[in-house]
Amino acid sequence: MAYNRPPPPPPPSSRPPQSQHPSPYQGSDRPPHPPPTPANTLLLQSFEWHTPSPHPTTGQSHYVHLTNLLPSLVENLGITHLWLPPGCKANDPSGRGNGYDCYDLWDLGEFDQKWRRETKWGSKEELMVLLEKARELRVEVIWDAVLGHKTAGDEIDLGEDGSGVWAVEVDGNDRHHELCPPKEIHPWLKFNFPGRLNPSNSNPASTFQWNATHFSGVDWCDREKRNAIFKLISDPATHPRPNPSQLPFPIPGRADGGLNRFVRFAEKVLPRGKQARRPGRGWAEDVDQSNGNNNYLMFSSIDYTHPTVRSDTLSWSRWMITTTGISGFRLDAAQHISRSFLRDFIATSVSTHRDHHAGKDPFIVAEVWTPEVANQNTFLDGVTPSPDVLVRVFDTPLLNNFARISADVVSSSPNADLRTILLNPSDPAHASLVSLRPTQAVTFVANHDTQAGQSMETPISPDLKVLFYAFILLRKEGTPCVFWGDLYGTQGPHGVGPACQVPTGDGGRSTRSLLPTLCLARNLFAYGEQRDYFDESGCIAWTRAGTWDREGCCVVLSLGGRWTGKRMWVERGRGERWVDLLSRRRVSVGADGWGVFEVKGRGAGVWVREGAEGVTRFAGGLEGMGRE
Structure with a gap:
């Protein structure tokens, strides 16, 4: 076994100051009614x-x-x-x-x-x-x-006039880029909840039934029998696109509200922030902006502006x-x-x-x-x-x-x-x-x-x-x-x-x-102030000092291919034996608080005082551990 041998222990004057490692309350320092340390969240x-x-x-x-x-x-x-x-x-x-x-x-x-x-x-x-x-x-x-x-609406929504719901197909990599003129699609966007909203349920928690006006996009058009990303839009007769005021120079549209060839070219070459946005219904803007706009993820996207x-x-x-x-x-x-x-x-x-x-x-x-x-x-x-x-x-x-x-x-x-x-x-x-x-x-x-x-x-x-x-x-x-x-x-x-x-x-x-073992170690021993020993690329470590009513620990992580060690200082447990909850090894910590805590290659070590409450809850009560 090999490890990075530490230098000789420093004189007491060079020990880490106690303010960096608060010790548990002792003797007359103990407050009359100290608040208990809450258990760690997991x-x-x-x-x-x-x-x-x-x-x-x-x-x-x-x-x-x-x-x-x-x-x-x-x-x-x-x-x-x-x-x-x-x-x-x-x-x-x-x-x-x-x-x-x-x-x-x-x-x-x-x-x-x-x-x-x-x-x-x-x-x-x-x-x-x-x-x-x-x-x-x-x-x-x-x-x-x-x-x-x-997902899985109960009926197809054909809109107010029965002909369909206005939408445009958009590019999956840029949801602002429209791939076709506006058209009426047949989406499954009527959610009637017949199993919940029926006479046998006399007091439903909600009576709200959904339709196409409550969504911003869908992935299926039943009329065309195919999948795509369809952005639901307002009637193009009243909300045409493009809107010239949103572009750096006037670009003509078509009478049917669609896009002429120059508009399609402009959408590809103009900076994204200067591209025209169709007025009226559309994607939420206060979302992640990858893919141009990431409001749409899957199925039928909900419109929270309603x-x-x-x-x-x-x-x-x-x-x-x-x-x-x-x-x-x-x-x-x-x-x-x-x-x-x-x-x-x-x-x-x-x-x-x-x-x-x-x-x-x-x-x-x-x-x-x-x-x-x-x-x-x-x-x-x-x-x-x-x-x-x-x-x-x-x-x-x-x-x-x-x-x-x-x-x-x-x-x-x-x-x-x-x-x-x-x-x-x-x-x-x-x-x-x-x-x-x-x-x-x-x-x-x-x-x-x-x-x-x-x-x-x-x-x-x-x-x-x-x-x-x-x-x-x-x-x-x-x-x-x-x-x-x-x-x-x-x-x-x-x-x-x-x-x-x-x-x-x-x-x-x-x-x-x-x-x-690591989960239980968190519950029992991961308390108090923390001191990091991040001084090697292949091996890092830290100590937890404990609190007046909870134990601390020393943790070592190694990427190397062989045993290594980290020399660390502890406040509680000086002059005592410590045990690794994972490898079942022991080490003696000097009276000055310094000890070498070892770990195998590509492994972790979690060291605690051998006499700490709860140690016997771990595998075999930590009996039969290896040599020090």
């Missing part, structure tokens, strides 16, 4: 893309499975928040869309619609049992809210909080939704939750896929209704940094550098959100979109996942989210077992996952 995504959910008649739906599993998740992993999959009525009865093909927000598996009563995940009754169990265990449930689109649409969706947020008791929302595909509407949605959710939960704020986290942190900052600034409201987003720039480092390691690139995990000085645009806005970052290593075969597949070397999970779980900044597929394995055509696997050490081929 969010679990409770599904992967191919999670099965047997029919409720079997008593084995995913809701039932989660209800039975929840006590163990709390006790053995320290889960505090549970992200449920989209549980509103969807289109596909097989459940292949997992609820993201949303049909009716107001049906939680209660009404006979779209070929079945329950959702893929179970019935409303099973959902309510799960939510009651979560309240009993003080677990906050986060609802996956699909607000950007609907006052009734806004009102009904805001009422739904109040209804969900007051009738189910959920503790927050995950905002699906948030970058495609009007920021002004999301700001109102968040404000309504916060106000309602505070009123019904003794002033406590809900947990709001948005999905905003982007490699550039500036885009996430812009989104957060645009949707936060007031300074006293905390809105979070998933830290996709950090995930990209994980993937970049993984690719460098796999290719044996000399650029592999753990010191750039938060911020690469040569590429500041791709800094992680957690490095800039730690309270607003939800950190993650994988999810249902990044797993193999999915739309945002993000390959990460299996032997490096333990490093990245240790990074998000044991640091002070950010709120970590653990992926169901990494905890229990994924199914489907690219299925794999649980992540962070290591040999059990019994001489056979059996393995165990270190991810549950």
Whole structure:
């Protein structure tokens, strides 16, 4: 075994000042009634893309499975928040869309619609049992809210005159670029909800029925029997395009409201900001601007400029909080939704939750896929209704940094550098959100979109996942989210077992996952001030000092191919033995507080005081550890 041997311990005068490593209160320094340190937050995504959910008649739906599993998740992993999959009525009865093909927000598996009563995940009754169990265990449930689109309308909408709905086909790479003159299409945009809005349901939570005026775009024209991106527009007779005042010089249109050849050329060569915009209905402008305008994502895109649409969706947020008791929302595909509407949605959710939960704020986290942190900052600034409201987003720039480092390691690139995990000085645009806005970052290593075969597949070397999970779980900044597929394995055509696997050490081929160990370590030992040792490209480390009532830890991550060590100083536990929860090795820390904490190549080490409360909860009580 080899490691970077440290220099001799420094004299006491050169030790890190205690202000950098606050010690636990001792003796007369202890306040008479110190407030307890709250447990660390840990969010679990409770599904992967191919999670099965047997029919409720079997008593084995995913809701039932989660209800039975929840006590163990709390006790053995320290889960505090549970992200449920989209549980509103969807289109596909097989459940292949997992609820993201949303049909009716107001049906939680209660009404006979779209070929079945329950959702893929179970019935409303099973959902309510799960939510009651979560309240009993003080677990906050986060609802996956699909607000950007609907799918599978009940009837074709032929417009007021019965001839169709005005639309233009647009370029998928530039949604402002129209590919044809205005025409009337036949979209499936009448949502009547016959299973919910019928005489047998005498008091529906919402009576709103949708039609084409409530949408901005669709992907299917039944008249033409084909898919495309169709932007819904106002009648071109009253709202023609182009509008010459929006261009740098007059460009003639055609009598039918279409585009002449010069206009088509101008649209391609003029700067995007100077292209004509068709007046009247169209895309929301306060959205992500990739693809010219990224308001449209899929299916039938909802138009939140319509006052009734806004009102009904805001009422739904109040209804969900007051009738189910959920503790927050995950905002699906948030970058495609009007920021002004999301700001109102968040404000309504916060106000309602505070009123019904003794002033406590809900947990709001948005999905905003982007490699550039500036885009996430812009989104957060645009949707936060007031300074006293905390809105979070998933830290996709950090995930990209994980993937970049993984690719460098796999290719044996000399650029592999753990010191750039938060911020690469040569590429500041791709800094992680957690490095800039730690309270607003939800950190993650994988999810249902990044797993193999999915739309945002993000390959990460299996032997490096333990490093990245240790990074998000044991640091002070950010709120970590653990992926169901990494905890229990994924199914489907690219299925794999649980992540962070290591040999059990019994001489056979059996393995165990270190991810549950890391989760429990967060719950028991990841507290107090943090000191970083980011001084080597292949090995970084940090210490957590602990608090008066919670333990700290030392964490070492290594990309190298052999054992290495990091010399670090600790306040608590001087002169004591420390143990690595992952490798089961021991080390003695000197009376001066300095110790060398070792880790194997491409591995992680999580060191805690051997006498710390909770150590015996780990594998084998940490008995039979290796030599010091």
